[in-house]
Amino acid sequence: MSSSSGQPQFRYTQTPSKVLHLRNLPWECTEEELIELGKPFGKIVNTKCNVGANRNQAFVEFADLNQAISMISYYASSSEPAQVRGKTVYIQYSNRQEIVNNKVSGEVAGNVLLVTIEGVEAGDVSIDVIHLVFSAFGFVHKIATFEKAAGFQALIQYTDAPTASEARNALDGRSIPRYLLPEHVTSCYLRISFSAHTDLNIKFQSHRSRDYTNPYLPVNPSAIEGNLQPALGPDGKIKEPESNVLLAAIENMQYAVTVDVLYTVFSAFGSVQKIAIFEKNGGTQALIQYPDVTTAAVAKEALEGHCIYDGGYCL
Structure with a gap:
């Protein structure tokens, strides 16, 4: 369909259905208007109006699959778009094969x-x-x-x-x-x-x-280790997959290392999005998240093996 260029980034192949999904309808569009729109192509036996967050979508069900196909085909090749009250309406096959009104409306929508x-x-x-x-x-x-x-x-x-x-x-x-x-x-x-x-x-x-609202939530160690097979580098050593999140183990802890301390140290290389500190195997570890892999790689190269404090403390 020609309208797909302006649609969201995910595009899907459509399987024909006698139920069509209509978008960009005028506010409070009525069942009568939808039946009128479909009339040249066949008999509409069921509708579901005012669907979606903005109540500007609807489903219409034709009596026969070929009627739905003829409507889709007509508007896919026509220079005139489908219109209701002067608004261009986008039409595609629904993933449903029928409109079950009691099932859809009987469900309580939640977040x-x-x-x-x-x-x-x-x-x-x-x-x-x-x-x-x-x-x-x-x-x-x-x-x-x-x-x-x-x-x-x-x-x-x-x-x-x-x-x-x-x-x-x-x-x-x-x-x-x-x-x-x-x-x-x-x-x-x-x-x-x-x-x-x-x-x-x-x-x-x-x-x-995951909780995307709480950067300070502790990290479960299994989240880091996973059970993936390690990749080997050209030297035969285990090659770490690059990521925008660094795992830092801090040794020789003579001073407390807080989120603020780590933020100061790691912000020297770019914008730090999230930090999580946790205890593991008797030592302190932290996860530091950058917006991209490049920034994380620069920080890792610069900081690995160095100390936060003079005298070899907090390596």
């Missing part, structure tokens, strides 16, 4: 989504990929992932229900973009419903859970 990721093992989709996909719709506060009988699932917390609804309407039934998935994953569908939770209780930053 937390329950996402089941079908067709993947727990390690296939990282929490960072989930964050990237769902951040396209608004600020994600928290994510918790877990494995249940239903498969690999995630709870995703937004600021409010309209934001969560918008993400659900856009992503339910879709796949995570191919380039964000490992080679062996052939399909990965998102099934999304609203959770009864309103505020997730995240105790650690880890590879299973």
Whole structure:
């Protein structure tokens, strides 16, 4: 469709459905207006109006699949866009095969989504990929992932229900973009419903859970180690994967090392976004997050093996 150039960065191939998803409708668009728009192509048997955060989206269901296909085909090739009250309306196939009014409206919309990721093992989709996909719709506060009988699932917390609804309407039934998935994953569908939770209780930053509102939350050591096979460099030594987050172990602690001290030291090389300090194996360690890998690499090169204080203290 020609309108896709201005759409969000994630584009999906569409499977035909007799249910069409309409966007950019005028405010308080009525069922009658939608039936009028579809009339040249066939009989509309069901509608769901005023959907989405701005209530400017809708679903219409044709009696027959070919009627829906003819409407999509007509506007894909027509020089005149579909219009309601002079507004250009964008039309695409819905991922639903029918409009089940009682099911959709019977659900209470909340600010937390329950996402089941079908067709993947727990390690296939990282929490960072989930964050990237769902951040396209608004600020994600928290994510918790877990494995249940239903498969690999995630709870995703937004600021409010309209934001969560918008993400659900856009992503339910879709796949995570191919380039964000490992080679062996052939399909990965998102099934999304609203959770009864309103505020997730995240105790650690880890590879299973994140709280993006609390930089001081302790880090679970398993989040750092992972169980990935280490890559070897040309010299045969273990080559660390580069990251925008540095893990600093501080030795010979004669003085207390606080978040403020670390902030001062590491800010010399660039903007420090987050710092977490934790005790591990009897020593003190810290995670320092920069906006990009380059800044982190410069700081690592400059600081590794040096001391914060003269006399060899806090190495």
